[in-house]
Amino acid sequence: MSDSYLNFANSAMGAKLANALGLPKPLVLERYQAGQAVIQGTVMVGGSADSTLLPALARVFHSINANTVAHRQLPQWMALANAAGLMTGRWGIEDQPGEKVKALVFDATGLSDSSQSTALYDFFHDAARSVLPCGRVIVLGRPPEACKAPRQATMQRALEGLTRSLANELKKAIAVQLVYVAEGAETALESTLRFLLSPRSTYVSGQVIRVSVAVDAGLAPADWTAPLAGKKVLVTGASRGIGASIAEVMAREGAEVICLDVPQALDSLNAVAQQVAGKSIAMDIGAADAPQLLADAALADGGWDVVVHNAGITRDKTVANMQPHFWEMVVNVNLSTQERINEALVERGALKSGARIICVSSISGIAGNVGQTNYALSKAGVIGMVQSMAPHLAPLGITLNAVAPGFIETAMTAAVPFALREAGRRMNSMSQGGLPQDVAEAICWFASPASGGVTGNVVRVCGQSIMGA
Ligand SMILES: NC(=O)c1ccc[n+]([C@@H]2O[C@H](COP(=O)([O-])OP(=O)(O)OC[C@H]3O[C@@H](n4cnc5c(N)ncnc54)[C@H](O)[C@@H]3O)[C@@H](O)[C@H]2O)c1
Incomplete structure (x- = not known):
């Protein structure tokens, strides 16, 4: 069944009327077309000094040919990305925001105490207005239930409130997710990041996803455009x-x-x-x-x-x-x-x-x-x-x-x-x-x-x- 209001609100006259009456103006969502790149646009990477997933992220971004930029709080990203053969640079110069980006990815695995949450504020305060329509925001953490120290578990659990609020706040059909990655599951992350960064996940937002260590962690398909070949x-x-x-x-x-x-x-x-x-x-x-x-x-x-x-x-x-x-x-x-x-x-x-x-x-x-x-x-x-x-x-x-x-x-x-x-x-x-x-x-x-x-x-x-x- 078609949504006639969505079509109307995206027409020239409908957009004017919706604005004048303060009605919602749903965007036409981007949807995946066969053969399309995982992400069209730059990914901004953020994190803290103790972030643990950066090498795994560099591998995935290399695999999907993503262009990345580093937020000012993550200078270590440049060397890692260069070593992984990624196109990269710094985002923003001297407190001026940089280019608009298609996705924000923040590695929060290094946050072990609520007093460190300022790193999240700094990143999202700087970057929130720079995400393109139908963009993606992904925060990566460690499963709170597996954290040994209560303060670390508390900080990691707190991430849920942040991502769910961002999902409400950013508008422009930007989807926001929290991914808890178990220690040892770093190599199992690629299929999830591919899904979440791409238009395939256009109607998924505010979710908490767990990637765990598996008996059979799964193999990268020979061809990511036909991952179910032979199945x-x-x-x-x-x-x-x-x-x-x-x-x-x-x-x-x-x-x-x-x-x-x-x-x-x-x-x-x-x-x-x-x-x-x-x-x-x-x-x-x-x-x-x-x-x-x-x-x-x-x-x-x-x-x-x-x-x-x-x-x-x-x-x-x-x-x-x-x-x-x-x-x-x-x-x-x-x-x-x-x-x-x-x-x-x-x-x-x-x-x-x-x-x-x-x-x-x-x-x-x-x-x-x-x-x-x-x-x-x-x-x-x-x-x-x-x-x-x-x-x-x-x-x-x-x-x-x-x-x-x-x-x-x-x-x-x-x-x-x-x-x-x-x-x-x-x-x-x-x-x-x-x-x-x-x-x-x-x-x-x-x-x-x-x-x-x-x-x-x-x-x-x-x-x-x-x-x-
Ligand atoms: N459409 C929604 O908004 C929505 C929302 C939440 C969940 N779901 C769930 O998604 C699934 C698909 O929903 P849909 O909207 O496509 O429904 P649908 O009614 O259009 O399709 C359901 C299909 O299941 C088949 N089916 C029903 N009983 C069966 C049986 N005993 N044996 C074999 N086939 C049987 C029907 O013949 C039908 O083809 C359902 O499980 C539904 O509960 C749908």
Whole structure:
């Protein structure tokens, strides 16, 4: 469904009217096009004297051909960047701001006491007005739960307040994230930085992401433009909406896609499968024998590399008015089925080594919603499953993550009454709904063979919706 207000507010007359009436003026978000560079524009790097991730950052910036400049508080960046063969320079001369930049990256891993937070103020105070529209801000820290000293843990935890506020404050569709990198996981950072710096993450903002040390930290793909080449990917609910987009984006990234949907959706399912040169399976995943049938299919296929649990349903009613079968159906399809399928695939060895399981939750599962006790329970349960199962799957080299979409323009949200739909669309830092592609891009980042250090994460694709923030 198209957002006519966004189109209007970006027309010459609409922009004037929106200004005069003080209405929000959502920007047209940049979205990734196949073959595009990771980042178009300069990255400004900041940090403190004790920053620990600078060598890892220099390696990634070299790999993505990024042009960098150093903030005045980080003179050591110049030598490091030169040694890594990067184009670099200093940002600003004698207190005068330098060029506009596409991204700010601040390495906060060296901050071990709240008294050192001034380094953050200095950097962001200088740089906040110099980020281009649709720019990116990334703060890197150490996971507070792994810090030995309470003061260090306190300082690292404090970073969340900074990044979430910046995500609200910077406007111009600038996305801001905090990435906690475990000690020893420095080499596992590239896939996450590539995603966050690029237009792929256009509708992801205000998130906290953890990169951990993995049994199988993942290998850099031979070709970063087709990281899923040779991978077999199952996508449930693939006949339309977000699922169809996941299939398309996975295929764009080189995957062989197996599209699944209910038998009633066979025609549109086959159309999507044909479009992505993949296969289709017509099956109701809620059926009792579905998990074993899927394990059979995966084994017959030589094992699957990625499973995306996207199929989902709503049956909205207040709990007092809800019929029991509405409760059962939603919890079964959205949650119990995913648990049973994962168990069957793992127990029967139907997933290949380094497999990725990705679930689709919802911000309703985080914030709750009137009339959605069944749906919110199921989607919160998905988060519980990701967080509780990820540590069990990690020793097998399998990662488990979830995306939690906010308002995404699909048939599901087109059916929402007008006033509620407009509220859902505008009540976020981007003042607009996301597109199915935005969810699909986040799923592809989780699916990457280089994302072995990314597990147990729940990342909202919601433009920093105020719901449940
Ligand atoms: N659209 C949004 O704004 C939004 C927001 C948050 C979460 N989500 C979640 O994203 C996912 C996709 O949403 P969408 O908007 O594309 O929905 P959609 O209704 O357009 O698509 C869902 C697909 O899942 C399929 N499906 C449902 N039950 C199934 C079953 N038992 N077996 C096999 N397939 C089944 C449907 O046939 C349909 O093709 C869902 O899990 C949804 O809860 C969507």
